[in-house]
Amino acid sequence: MRPPVLAWAAVAAALLAVSSARAEETPVIVRLTLAEAVEKARAAAPALAQLRALEQAAGADVRGAQALRLPQVDVSAGYTRQSNVPELILALPGQPPRTIFPNLPDNYRSRASVAVPLYTGGRIAALAEAARHEQEAVAGDLGTSAADLVLETTAAYWTLVTSRESARVIDEGLAAYERHLDDARSRERLGLSPRNEVLAVEVERDRARLARLRAENGARIAAANLARLLDLPPAVQIEATDALEDAAIAAAAEATPLETLIETALAQRPERASLVARAAAAQARVGVEKAARLPQVSAAAGFDYANPNRRILPPEGRWKDSWDASVNVAWTLFDGGRAGAAAERTSARATALRRQLEDLDRRTRLLVTQRYLELDLARRSVEVATHAAEAARESDRVAGERHREGVATFSDRLDAEVTLLRAGLDLAEARAQVRVASAALDRAVGR
Numbered sequence: 001m002r003p004p005v006l007a008w009a010a011v012a013a014a015l016l017a018v019s020s021a022r023a024e025e026t027p028v029i030v031r032l033t034l035a036e037a038v039e040k041a042r043a044a045a046p047a048l049a050q051l052r053a054l055e056q057a058a059g060a061d062v063r064g065a066q067a068l069r070l071p072q073v074d075v076s077a078g079y080t081r082q083s084n085v086p087e088l089i090l091a092l093p094g095q096p097p098r099t100i101f102p103n104l105p106d107n108y109r110s111r112a113s114v115a116v117p118l119y120t121g122g123r124i125a126a127l128a129e130a131a132r133h134e135q136e137a138v139a140g141d142l143g144t145s146a147a148d149l150v151l152e153t154t155a156a157y158w159t160l161v162t163s164r165e166s167a168r169v170i171d172e173g174l175a176a177y178e179r180h181l182d183d184a185r186s187r188e189r190l191g192l193s194p195r196n197e198v199l200a201v202e203v204e205r206d207r208a209r210l211a212r213l214r215a216e217n218g219a220r221i222a223a224a225n226l227a228r229l230l231d232l233p234p235a236v237q238i239e240a241t242d243a244l245e246d247a248a249i250a251a252a253a254e255a256t257p258l259e260t261l262i263e264t265a266l267a268q269r270p271e272r273a274s275l276v277a278r279a280a281a282a283q284a285r286v287g288v289e290k291a292a293r294l295p296q297v298s299a300a301a302g303f304d305y306a307n308p309n310r311r312i313l314p315p316e317g318r319w320k321d322s323w324d325a326s327v328n329v330a331w332t333l334f335d336g337g338r339a340g341a342a343a344e345r346t347s348a349r350a351t352a353l354r355r356q357l358e359d360l361d362r363r364t365r366l367l368v369t370q371r372y373l374e375l376d377l378a379r380r381s382v383e384v385a386t387h388a389a390e391a392a393r394e395s396d397r398v399a400g401e402r403h404r405e406g407v408a409t410f411s412d413r414l415d416a417e418v419t420l421l422r423a424g425l426d427l428a429e430a431r432a433q434v435r436v437a438s439a440a441l442d443r444a445v446g447r
Contacts, residue, residue, distance in 0.1 A: 098314075120297075121293075151442075268447065295329055400416070
């Protein structure tokens with residue numbers, strides 16, 4: 001009885017392994033709207049995480065620059081063991097010998113000190129201002145990267161939707177070609193049509209199959225790109241739930257005057273905000289370099305508690321305290337022109353950034369104008385493609401009826417089917433172009 005039991009156990013284990021393998025091969029479907037895809041991309045983007053870390057570092061630089069205004073308090077302590085040395089003993093006539101420098105091999109010391117800047121020629125204020133502007137610049141870089149990510153995710157999303165919509169349209173065309181091919185073969189068998197009619201349908205069907213393969217390949221590439229942006233594993237199958245509908249397109253293509261869009265772009269594009277901040281930071285650094293020519297005044301105080309206290313003579317092997325206070329003035333009267341050269345270099349960099357800002361404004365005007373016209377063209381293309389699709393459907397219906405009645409030729413029927421397929425593909429592409437063009441305009445405007 002044991003061998004059959006073992007055999008059945010082996011079969012059960014094999015079936016379980018096969019079912020587990022099939023379960024592992026079953027793809028996980030993730031359904032996403034465009035808004036959800038953008039949100040996931042924001043959360044998963046390494047570039048945004050990097051810029052957030054840089055923004056934190058810039059914030060720390062601001063706090064560090066502001067801390068230069070505050071007093072600096074230091075506490076130190078130490079122990080030193082010295083070798084034995086001969087003691088210096090002074091013997092005066094009529095007086096007992098007196099030890100002037102005793103042998104004190106064990107030395108303990110502790111000190112607390114405080115230093116505060118009194119006048120720095122504006123250097124600390126300029127450093128803090130430059131650090132704040134650098135933080136603003138990094139925040140602008142973060143906004144720029146986030147806007148680019150949104151546009152890239154949007155384009156990948158609608159590319160996926162368009163590819164799958166194209167595949168659906170082609171499937172409908174393939175079904176029509178197959179029906180037409182069956183009809184052509186029947187007519188050929190009955191001697192009512194020549195062989196070239198069958199071949200013509202087969203050629204168009206094969207072209208449609210090739211287009212179907214291209215659409216599938218485009219969908220796979222778009223899905224892989226979207227999975228990369230969302231940080232999803234390769235086994236996950238993404239299903240885009242937003243559709244290419246006319247109502248949504250009309251809402252996305254809201255008309256706004258071009259000049260208004262340009263003014264908005266010049267006011268809120270993150271690239272411009274980042275460049276403005278960097279130019280301001282460079283100008284603030286000019287003040288830092290100029291401050292090096294001015295006197296630097298600081299105050300300091302300290303308290304010593306040591307055994308022995310070397311400031312007290314004669315030194316004794318016991319704990320004694322002492323203190324000190326000072327005002328220090330430092331002024332570099334001649335440095336060979338180094339401070340002037342540094343200020344001139346920093347000023348030139350600030351000027352270069354301002355010129356770069358002027359160039360960016362000109363490019364922004366062109367970019368917004370280009371994206372505005374592209375969106376307008378895409379909207380008009382949808383209108384034309386919609387009308388063409390309606391006309392193609394009607395032509396296909398009429399051609400089918402006339403062909404069945406024997407009035408239309410075979411070529412007329414085939415041409416109508418081909419036109420209908422191309423019109424469907426053009427409509428899907430035009431709708432997608434409106435979505436992408438609308439997202440590109442939003443990116444150019446900075447909203």
